[in-house]
Amino acid sequence: MALDMRKMRILQAIIDDYILTASPVGSRTISKLPGIALSSATIRNEMSDLEEMGYLEQPHTSAGRIPSEKAYRLYVNSIMRQAALLEEEKRFIQDCYSSTLDKVDEVVKQTAWVLSSMTKYTSMVLTPQLQAVKIRHIQLVPVGEGRALVVVVTDAGITRDSLINVPLGMTPSQLERISHILTERLRNCTVRDIRAVHIPELQAELQGQREFLDASLETLQKSMDAGPDGVQLSGATNMLSYPEYSDMGKARAFLNAIETRDVLYSLLNEATNVEFSITIGAENKSAPMQDCSVVTATYKVGDTSMGSLGVIGPVRMNYGRVLALMNHIGKSLSAVLTNMFDEERK
């Protein structure tokens, strides 16, 4: 049986309706639609075919039909077109970034907020990931007794620092020399590779006190990548307003799954490699997410993709709109961040 044009249109109509109403759609509903000039009986036949092909499901005999996940897959792959945003909406997004957001965390937080409040789903944004960023400069700065700051300036213009302990008796000029060697050897390495690089010169310099440096570099590396804490979440409660979560048990399970950000972190982390991705229901790896859909996109700082953002919603999510919003907001975020870091870089 072929999935001809007519079946396609009917399927689309069913999906569109179901996304809107969340209740099984019957043949009459479709037959009355302006674009479709067929009787309900004909639609019924077509629906029966579509069911046989696996695109529709019937909760019970005397109800309408609902799209299967296979149908959503088809829908996002070939039927759906990205919804156009209203000028007003674009302006709204613009305005959200125009206020004084001077820290990266604030921008990320604001982005998550915009995304969730415009989609009415749950949104998440991953803080910029510095693991893949190249190092430009490293400096150890003595601070009081036996302590120092390791400061790293990266290629993207982002600077990070963390406090370390240094062996007592180490002089500022020693630290200065170590800084030089580190910069020389680690320049253009990525943060991820810090630990892998072997630096023989330091053996002499440190005279067996290498451990302190190892520990320091590790702390530093950790501070570059916030892990699950780097996930900003917003609109978690939006999900509770959808009928798929009117069951308290499901609601709890969902909220539980997102409370510790681990699952979301791994989701977003993987997503940092692909410009867009849509994962529907059971396609999700993590069990508690298997009756949601997740849409992710990446954002960039300059030319390199540095993190990702995502929307979690019910499977009958308004994919067209979400995609359009993600697209637009992702670009805005990229622009704002790039701008921010450019300024830092001067």
Add this chain to the structure above:
Amino acid sequence: MALDMRKMRILQAIIDDYILTASPVGSRTISKLPGIALSSATIRNEMSDLEEMGYLEQPHTSAGRIPSEKAYRLYVNSIMRQAALLEEEKRFIQDCYSSTLDKVDEVVKQTAWVLSSMTKYTSMVLTPQLQAVKIRHIQLVPVGEGRALVVVVTDAGITRDSLINVPLGMTPSQLERISHILTERLRNCTVRDIRAVHIPELQAELQGQREFLDASLETLQKSMDAGPDGVQLSGATNMLSYPEYSDMGKARAFLNAIETRDVLYSLLNEATNVEFSITIGAENKSAPMQDCSVVTATYKVGDTSMGSLGVIGPVRMNYGRVLALMNHIGKSLSAVLTNMFDEERK
């Protein structure tokens, strides 16, 4: 009508039962209790009195009675005794802190987790507040072109730093001089007062470029106090398992109220001044919290109270147990943090 011993005992029995079952308790239930040798009829009379006095309420004629908020107030003020923790539980808490928690944030997070998982309510912990801490040392460290770090060492041994922009052309030795002056003038000031202190010497040094320093100090000050982001929340979903939140609307309202941490932050912030506080239902200032109870306590670093922790639960919360847990966990937290900072101070 007097609240004699017998009424007191009956009221206590009712509250204890209601806390356990969440359903109106009837006269027979009480009369069958081992400690009480009265018929249900007598209890009924007493209950009727207690209702007249405002300690009990009747959802409808043919149901049992539930304690009023006035009753809970009486209960926590005079009837309740702190529950004793099991040795096993104390050990559990101990164990939670023994693992390698090397950062303050991790300790705070862990504390919130322990608190919520042992109470089965929602818990929150406020990150140490540095506003009231005395400054010991300030240093500006040049980092690359036109940028510097302001590093502050405080009396409690906590060090913080933040990145600032400095006017181009400012020399390291100039920064060094500024550091000296700042340290001299701000030593023993609290972080809160940084902005208020006027430093005439700097006028000469900076030659009209004062703004950069003002901006820097402001950034620094902000970084000392995380605001709402400094609230660690845990167990938000625990609330959903209590019948008072089986209504989805209420559940949403609650979760919404705690999603942005603002309300919780102001709650905990105020709580930092009082060693313990119990706020019951409508006593809460913020509307969405008015059908919860909130128990807070402070924790200390060394001798100064630096933050607070709290538990949010239904009004029929197990106050005795929560108080005992808060007490114990609060002390553990204080000990761990004090230890941490002492070490930093060496």
Add this chain to the structure above:
DNA sequence: TGTTAGCACTCATTTGGTTCGAGTGCTAAA
């Protein structure tokens, strides 16, 4: 051959009435 009207059938949901039982208040006796 594809489309449609008609009709019997299915089944979740709604509605209304009944029963059940936990609980009360009141009264009268101990």
Add this chain to the structure above:
DNA sequence: TTTAGCACTCGAACCAAATGAGTGCTAACA
């Protein structure tokens, strides 16, 4: 002052019938 007894209340649980949205199938039609 306490208690047994009894009439009364009212939510919850249960059941049966009515409702209605929807289907599948068949036969007629273009």
